[in-house]
Amino acid sequence: MEQQNFQERADPQLPSNGEKGRFDFRECRKLIMATGRKARNLTELHELIGSASANSIYHHTYEFFFKGHILEYTNDFAQWVGAILEARVLSENLSNIDPFRDTASLDSLREELLGSISRYIKKYGDPGNVLPGEEFYFQESVTVVFPAGFRALNLAEFLMAMRFVDQQSIYYHFFEGRSRVPAGIDDFSKWVEDTLGKKELALHIRSIDPFMHSIEGIRDQIVSLIENALRDEIEVG
Amino acid sequence: MLLSQYRGIAPKGQIELLKILGGRLKGRSILNVNSTKAGGGVAELLHRIMPIINSMGINGRWEVIEGDNRFFDITKKIHNALQGNPETFTEEMWDYHFEINRQNVQNIDLGADFVFIHDPQPVPLIKFRQNGHWIWRCHIDMSTPQPDVAQRITDYAGLYESSIFSVDKFALQLPIHEFVVLPSIDPLSDKNRELTALEISEVAKKFDLPPDRPIVLQVSRFDRFKDPIGVIKAYRMVKKYNDCILVLAGSPAKDDPEGEEVLAEVQNFAEGDPDIRILLLPAFSDIEINALQRLADVVLQKSLKEGFGLTVSEAMWKGKPVIGGAVGGIPHQIVHGINGFLVYSEEGAAFRIRQYLNNTDMLKRMGEAAREHIRNNFLITRQIGDYLSICIGVENAGKAVIEIG
Numbered sequence: 001m002e003q004q005n006f007q008e009r010a011d012p013q014l015p016s017n018g019e020k021g022r023f024d025f026r027e028c029r030k031l032i033m034a035t036g037r038k039a040r041n042l043t044e045l046h047e048l049i050g051s052a053s054a055n056s057i058y059h060h061t062y063e064f065f066f067k068g069h070i071l072e073y074t075n076d077f078a079q080w081v082g083a084i085l086e087a088r089v090l091s092e093n094l095s096n097i098d099p100f101r102d103t104a105s106l107d108s109l110r111e112e113l114l115g116s117i118s119r120y121i122k123k124y125g126d127p128g129n130v131l132p133g134e135e136f137y138f139q140e141s142v143t144v145v146f147p148a149g150f151r152a153l154n155l156a157e158f159l160m161a162m163r164f165v166d167q168q169s170i171y172y173h174f175f176e177g178r179s180r181v182p183a184g185i186d187d188f189s190k191w192v193e194d195t196l197g198k199k200e201l202a203l204h205i206r207s208i209d210p211f212m213h214s215i216e217g218i219r220d221q222i223v224s225l226i227e228n229a230l231r232d233e234i235e236v237g
Numbered sequence: 238m239l240l241s242q243y244r245g246i247a248p249k250g251q252i253e254l255l256k257i258l259g260g261r262l263k264g265r266s267i268l269n270v271n272s273t274k275a276g277g278g279v280a281e282l283l284h285r286i287m288p289i290i291n292s293m294g295i296n297g298r299w300e301v302i303e304g305d306n307r308f309f310d311i312t313k314k315i316h317n318a319l320q321g322n323p324e325t326f327t328e329e330m331w332d333y334h335f336e337i338n339r340q341n342v343q344n345i346d347l348g349a350d351f352v353f354i355h356d357p358q359p360v361p362l363i364k365f366r367q368n369g370h371w372i373w374r375c376h377i378d379m380s381t382p383q384p385d386v387a388q389r390i391t392d393y394a395g396l397y398e399s400s401i402f403s404v405d406k407f408a409l410q411l412p413i414h415e416f417v418v419l420p421s422i423d424p425l426s427d428k429n430r431e432l433t434a435l436e437i438s439e440v441a442k443k444f445d446l447p448p449d450r451p452i453v454l455q456v457s458r459f460d461r462f463k464d465p466i467g468v469i470k471a472y473r474m475v476k477k478y479n480d481c482i483l484v485l486a487g488s489p490a491k492d493d494p495e496g497e498e499v500l501a502e503v504q505n506f507a508e509g510d511p512d513i514r515i516l517l518l519p520a521f522s523d524i525e526i527n528a529l530q531r532l533a534d535v536v537l538q539k540s541l542k543e544g545f546g547l548t549v550s551e552a553m554w555k556g557k558p559v560i561g562g563a564v565g566g567i568p569h570q571i572v573h574g575i576n577g578f579l580v581y582s583e584e585g586a587a588f589r590i591r592q593y594l595n596n597t598d599m600l601k602r603m604g605e606a607a608r609e610h611i612r613n614n615f616l617i618t619r620q621i622g623d624y625l626s627i628c629i630g631v632e633n634a635g636k637a638v639i640e641i642g
Contacts, residue, residue: 033415137406139417141637
């Protein structure tokens with residue numbers, strides 16, 4: 001089967017941030033692909049997570065944040081286990097797995113997911129099959145990256161752009177940026193530190209917890225941090 | 238350029254992406270083939286997207302296969318069987334399905350860089366592929382197909398390079414790439430465009446809807462799967478606590494005997510309550526439906542079975558958080574508790590209606606979230622972007638990340 005083609009996720013390159021340190025906002029779209037693989041119960045979920053492509057694991061964990069909402073859960077597996085299977089302990093457990101921490105890799109993520117599920121099954125058993133139509137459908141994705149139509153040469157321009165760029169651009173730089181090299185660091189704080197030399201502001205941006213905010217919430221926090229930094233710069237006396 | 242009409246309505250990024258994709262695909266040809274120019278969601282979609290694609294400098298063509306009654310009887314049966322309603326087929330019927338497609342090849346130029354074949358009627362055309370990338374676009378729900386029919390269609394579909402389905406659970410299991418492209422609404426169509434205060438008040442006047450009482454609305458055909466009786470039951474539960482008017486708006490399906498039966502049932506069930514308004518709208522009452530959705534305080538789509546259910550997106554686009562049955566494509570549109578509620582019973586629907594009527598702040602907040610959700614995910618600009626990105630995707634098969642522009 002040719003289907004292998006889209007599956008292996010190459011490490012994407014850092015966004016090319018323009019000339020002379022300019023920050024070119026980019027954004028992404030996700031083309032979703034069905035895999036035809038679906039789990040009716042926890043045992044099947046375990047089995048299919050074990051054999052799913054890296055692309056599929058990435059899609060159901062990292063790309064969960066592309067949806068832009070604060071939900072009770074932090075990845076598609078936890079969402080299904082909580083909302084459909086109603087296995088609360090396991091959904092809390094799975095929600096605590098953090099794909100953005102700097103030591104995470106797709107392999108370790110997969111192991112953690114598998115470990116949580118098998119510990120749960122061992123202790124509580126498999127809650128059984130869900131109703132037809134409520135199965136967990138494994139998907140993959142192709143990411144299309146393109147310029148968002150905004151750029152910034154300095155912090156003031158960056159602030160204006162942050163106010164207007166689409167959510168998908170904030171997702172691309174703030175969430176997906178962490179899965180690029182250097183791991184765990186978003187594009188915004190990297191540019192603020194490396195190009196503008198504003199280490200303190202960079203650290204503040206970096207300390208925003210990606211787990212705890214919607215994309216709009218993250219936009220608001222970054223805008224407010226930059227406003228404060230700019231005010232400090234222009235305030236006299 | 239038609240695209241500029243969407244500026245300020247669709248997200249900037251969606252327009253930027255279309256500009257970039259237009260640049261990449263300028264001068265290339267895209268052919269769409271389906272089985273009708275008028276009627277049905279596919280024709281409606283193609284009528285809307287083809288002018289936009291052509292205005293981008295892409296050479297877009299739309300061809301329709303011709304067939305006689307026998308052919309369309311067969312394809313109707315194929316359609317039904319794929320949706321899980323059993324039908325009987327003979328070898329001659331399958332031969333005829335192929336034969337009519339073969340005859341159409343004499344009249345249709347199948348040469349194009351990208352060829353999108355829509356639904357099962359023209360699926361055999363793949364046997365006459367000349368060049369280009371061939372993609373089978375299936376719009377129907379094939380989650381529980383009749384196995385022998387699914388196998389026949391798979392035999393054809395498997396010869397394509399890629400396929401596209403509307404929802405992952407609607408997909409057949411095929412040995413080729415299967416993209417998922419969710420449907421969309423056009424914010425500039427009469428069904429969804431902004432209306433003037435006058436247009437809205439005229440509709441309110443026409444249907445005698447008072448401006449000072451809350452309106453609960455469901456727009457749907459009179460069909461048991463849309464559960465109009467369940468909606469009335471939920472309304473009656475609400476009525477013990479809150480004043481409201483229930484509007485059930487739909488077109489009378491004259492060609493559907495069951496539709497008339499259901500309508501009579503609903504009218505009977507509602508009899509004697511002047512606050513239940515059953516509105517029979519003629520076909521193409523787009524502006525009326527648009528206005529009703531804007532006049533409503535709470536919108537329901539309490540379906541028991543549903544295709545994608547785009548009326549949910551239409552109401553959400555008007556800033557209404559919808560209370561929807563958790564079936565078909567509805568959970569793809571409503572994020573429970575964020576921009577609407579998913580319900581599983583009449584009691585659930587009643588409870589959520591009361592919640593909205595008693596908490597206008599929540600209604601407003603969730604309504605704004607609903608509109609934003611549609612803006613980001615369910616506008617036609619996103620769908621065109623998906624189609625054109627898939628064109629780039631099939632040319633770059635093997636890449637998980639495609640950088641353009």
